[in-house]
Amino acid sequence: MSLYADTQYPVRDEVVAVHTRQxxxxxxxxxxxxxxxxxxxxxxARKAGYEAGLLEPSSGGPEVPxxxxxxxxxRVIRTIATSVHELDQQFCEGAIAQGLSDAEYVEIVxxxxxxxxxxxxxxxxxxxxxxxxxxxxxxxxxxxxxTAVMEYAWVPTIPNGVDGGEIGAELYHGQxxxxxxxxxxxVPDELRAHVELEVAHYTRLDKLADYExxxxxxxxxxxxxxxxxxxxxxxxxxx
Amino acid sequence: MPGSAQLLAFAEAVISxxxxxxxxARMALAEKLSPATVTGASxxxxxFSKNDRIANAIGIPVDQNDLEPTKAIRAQLGLNEFRSAQxxxxxxxxxxxxx
Numbered sequence: 308m309s310l311y312a313d314t315q316y317p318v319r320d321e322v323v324a325v326h327t328r329q330x331x332x333x334x335x336x337x338x339x340x341x342x343x344x345x346x347x348x349x350x351x352a353r354k355a356g357y358e359a360g361l362l363e364p365s366s367g368g369p370e371v372p373x374x375x376x377x378x379x380x381x382r383v384i385r386t387i388a389t390s391v392h393e394l395d396q397q398f399c400e401g402a403i404a405q406g407l408s409d410a411e412y413v414e415i416v417x418x419x420x421x422x423x424x425x426x427x428x429x430x431x432x433x434x435x436x437x438x439x440x441x442x443x444x445x446x447x448x449x450x451x452x453x454t455a456v457m458e459y460a461w462v463p464t465i466p467n468g469v470d471g472g473e474i475g476a477e478l479y480h481g482q483x484x485x486x487x488x489x490x491x492x493x494v495p496d497e498l499r500a501h502v503e504l505e506v507a508h509y510t511r512l513d514k515l516a517d518y519e520x521x522x523x524x525x526x527x528x529x530x531x532x533x534x535x536x537x538x539x540x541x542x543x544x545x546x
Numbered sequence: 547m548p549g550s551a552q553l554l555a556f557a558e559a560v561i562s563x564x565x566x567x568x569x570x571a572r573m574a575l576a577e578k579l580s581p582a583t584v585t586g587a588s589x590x591x592x593x594f595s596k597n598d599r600i601a602n603a604i605g606i607p608v609d610q611n612d613l614e615p616t617k618a619i620r621a622q623l624g625l626n627e628f629r630s631a632q633x634x635x636x637x638x639x640x641x642x643x644x645x
Contacts, residue, residue, distance in 0.1 A: 316576075316585045360563030387599055394602035395629060416603045424596035431560045431588025433572060459637045461605035486606035487597055501600065508593035523586025525579055533550055534590040537557035540623075544598035545631040546608055 365435035417497030
């Protein structure tokens, strides 16, 4: 049965496929977190959303975390999920000072941002958050890209061009990428998952500057930008 | 622009804490444009909910090439006053030159 069979609004098959992969990826072992840890991160983000009134739980009630995450980590998750205005350098440095590595922080930012993305989509079409599959067993890969360096963000990123090395060339397809694409590059799998959602939900990367291209049925690019701009303004996002 | 008021209302409602407001905005958008646009607008709102969190949590600056072309509209809309603007202006002092 389709992931959105219970909704009255049409969801394209490729979007359903992306969402199914995203949910499976969140509960699989990541680069720094186990499947149980990552699933628990997503559950905590949803719990914060329910408590803030930004989400409505399914009839089955909220999901239960697989493990008890440290209180400091839970605070980081909850703030990213529900208080986007409060995210600043002090917040990032505080999260790392309280025990997360920079790469663990980036992975949590990626997982929380993606589950929020999926849940806002579902809420938009009048659906409850889609259930998270059970956590997958296995160990995280713990692979840190050797070419990631401090640029202008608060955590290392893989630079554009030759300085990014082979991993940069693979991630950026040999093209200079804007910071919003490169932001999660300290954890390449999170960058890949972020871009997969970007292409499904916004537009193809090669069409970013093509204002005649229409990615969504019935919505021109200017109409799409009305939604994008208003959401980002309400989220106090300068980028 | 057709449906601009309904799109704005939907964008605001989908990230609000008021489900009744969202229900009304969803119905108004479907009626004004089409049911498919509700799906499209949901995808775009979702995507930028993700991107805003990534940008603000990682502290990325606006790419330098984008600063000069957006200088006037940033000032007009008050975007330079956003708390997250400091992520850019700590590197590019006046928004156009490497500080």
